[in-house]
Amino acid sequence: MHRVKVRVVEDALDANNTIARANRDDFDRHDVTVVNLMSAPGAGKTTLLERVLGDLGDVRAGVLEGDVQGSYDADRLASLHVPVTQLNTDPGFGGECHLDANMVRSALPALPLAAIDLLVIENVGNLVCPAEFRVGEDARVMVSSVTEGEDKPLKYPLMFRTCELVLVNKIDLLPHLDFDVDRFLYNLDAVHPGVQRMLVSARTGEGVEAWRDWLLELPARREVAA
Amino acid sequence: MHRVKVRVVEDALDANNTIARANRDDFDRHDVTVVNLMSAPGAGKTTLLERVLGDLGDVRAGVLEGDVQGSYDADRLASLHVPVTQLNTDPGFGGECHLDANMVRSALPALPLAAIDLLVIENVGNLVCPAEFRVGEDARVMVSSVTEGEDKPLKYPLMFRTCELVLVNKIDLLPHLDFDVDRFLYNLDAVHPGVQRMLVSARTGEGVEAWRDWLLELPARREVAA
Numbered sequence: 001m002h003r004v005k006v007r008v009v010e011d012a013l014d015a016n017n018t019i020a021r022a023n024r025d026d027f028d029r030h031d032v033t034v035v036n037l038m039s040a041p042g043a044g045k046t047t048l049l050e051r052v053l054g055d056l057g058d059v060r061a062g063v064l065e066g067d068v069q070g071s072y073d074a075d076r077l078a079s080l081h082v083p084v085t086q087l088n089t090d091p092g093f094g095g096e097c098h099l100d101a102n103m104v105r106s107a108l109p110a111l112p113l114a115a116i117d118l119l120v121i122e123n124v125g126n127l128v129c130p131a132e133f134r135v136g137e138d139a140r141v142m143v144s145s146v147t148e149g150e151d152k153p154l155k156y157p158l159m160f161r162t163c164e165l166v167l168v169n170k171i172d173l174l175p176h177l178d179f180d181v182d183r184f185l186y187n188l189d190a191v192h193p194g195v196q197r198m199l200v201s202a203r204t205g206e207g208v209e210a211w212r213d214w215l216l217e218l219p220a221r222r223e224v225a226a
Numbered sequence: 227m228h229r230v231k232v233r234v235v236e237d238a239l240d241a242n243n244t245i246a247r248a249n250r251d252d253f254d255r256h257d258v259t260v261v262n263l264m265s266a267p268g269a270g271k272t273t274l275l276e277r278v279l280g281d282l283g284d285v286r287a288g289v290l291e292g293d294v295q296g297s298y299d300a301d302r303l304a305s306l307h308v309p310v311t312q313l314n315t316d317p318g319f320g321g322e323c324h325l326d327a328n329m330v331r332s333a334l335p336a337l338p339l340a341a342i343d344l345l346v347i348e349n350v351g352n353l354v355c356p357a358e359f360r361v362g363e364d365a366r367v368m369v370s371s372v373t374e375g376e377d378k379p380l381k382y383p384l385m386f387r388t389c390e391l392v393l394v395n396k397i398d399l400l401p402h403l404d405f406d407v408d409r410f411l412y413n414l415d416a417v418h419p420g421v422q423r424m425l426v427s428a429r430t431g432e433g434v435e436a437w438r439d440w441l442l443e444l445p446a447r448r449e450v451a452a
Contacts, residue, residue, distance in 0.1 A: 145268070155296055
């Protein structure tokens with residue numbers, strides 16, 4: 001019985017990858033670089049976007065905002081005067097706990113691809129399923145808050161293993177926590193050796209310049225890789 | 227196409243409820259009260275259990291520890307000398323982001339039901355899917371950390387709506403956050419009016435006596451309700 005279930009899951013992921021490649025083709029045709037931004041609920045994805053989206057110079061950014069329901073984060077980002085498109089997984093997609101390639105594909109007609117250079121897809125807050133579904137992105141960034149504890153890379157290894165950059169957020173709270181940064185980084189390297197990481201505070205702004213620069217340089221890195 | 231998908235989801239939830247009732251019958255036969263404990267990753271479920279499991283008097287407690295993989299939390303709880311059973315959703319269950327009734331049923335033979343009065347099922351850290359699957363519990367408790375922000379009830383309403391108790395954890399960090407407790411409680415009442423809530427700090431111990439007393443009184447409340 002388990003074998004049948006694994007087979008069904010594999011088929012679903014194959015179908016997802018086919019649609020993700022179609023998304024990728026559309027993004028390439030418009031020369032849009034795409035970031036899939038993931039984290040647990042409340043780790044600070046939206047605040048980290050608020051910190052940099054107004055400071056990207058000539059790079060025209062847009063956001064696809066994924067939520068189970070509501071548009072609270074999209075409303076926050078709208079004040080930054082970047083195009084924000086809301087994508088809800090409830091009710092059309094059964095209240096899914098993640099975005100998949102098909103959901104992103106359904107939102108493409110609403111995205112101003114010809115008018116942007118960088119698309120940030122803010123995924124549903126969840127450390128499990130978003131990691132399983134490629135959506136056509138160039139890079140995956142995950143945010144891990146120091147308030148969540150040092151053990152998270154060990155408990156959610158797929159998420160930490162499949163991203164190109166880990167933003168360790170809320171470091172302004174370190175003096176008030178029993179969080180051991182070295183132990184967290186040790187656990188991170190155990191599941192994804194050498195993955196790029198940045199210590200940041202969306203609240204104070206510490207480290208966010210490096211995050212902005214990483215976003216700015218991503219299109220050039222993508223061309224080198226292609 | 228969406229209608230077909232919704233129908234499949236409904237069938238799966240019906241099947242889940244049937245198995246949940248079978249679990250419930252087994253728990254009742256052994257007079258075991260069952261709590262389904264849920265939260266986002268890193269909100270403090272395990273630490274809140276560590277705080278109370280050694281202080282339950284005559285009530286014999288056991289824990290079913292749900293994780294995608296690994297046994298980090300089970301190892302932590304083992305030192306409290308309560309029976310802890312590990313249930314991993316990977317690989318047998320495809321790395322699911324939640325526990326369902328069938329997974330809990332598969333663990334029943336490993337649970338010492340005749341030797342315990344209270345079973346706490348620590349679910350996978352996730353604010354979406356665990357709320358959709360009853361596992362045969364008497365009560366649902368969710369932990370929401372103040373570090374996650376005031377908007378969480380609005381963004382994950384099903385989770386907040388289907389629980390009997392909300393533990394608002396990490397209140398020792400309030401002086402260092404921009405978290406407005408009243409606004410959080412206002413949002414909580416908007417999705418689940420009047421639901422019981424406790425402000426606690428697993429770190430300092432503030433408020434955990436009330437959480438322990440709630441657990442101690444749960445079997446009596448269950449009998450009144452039955």
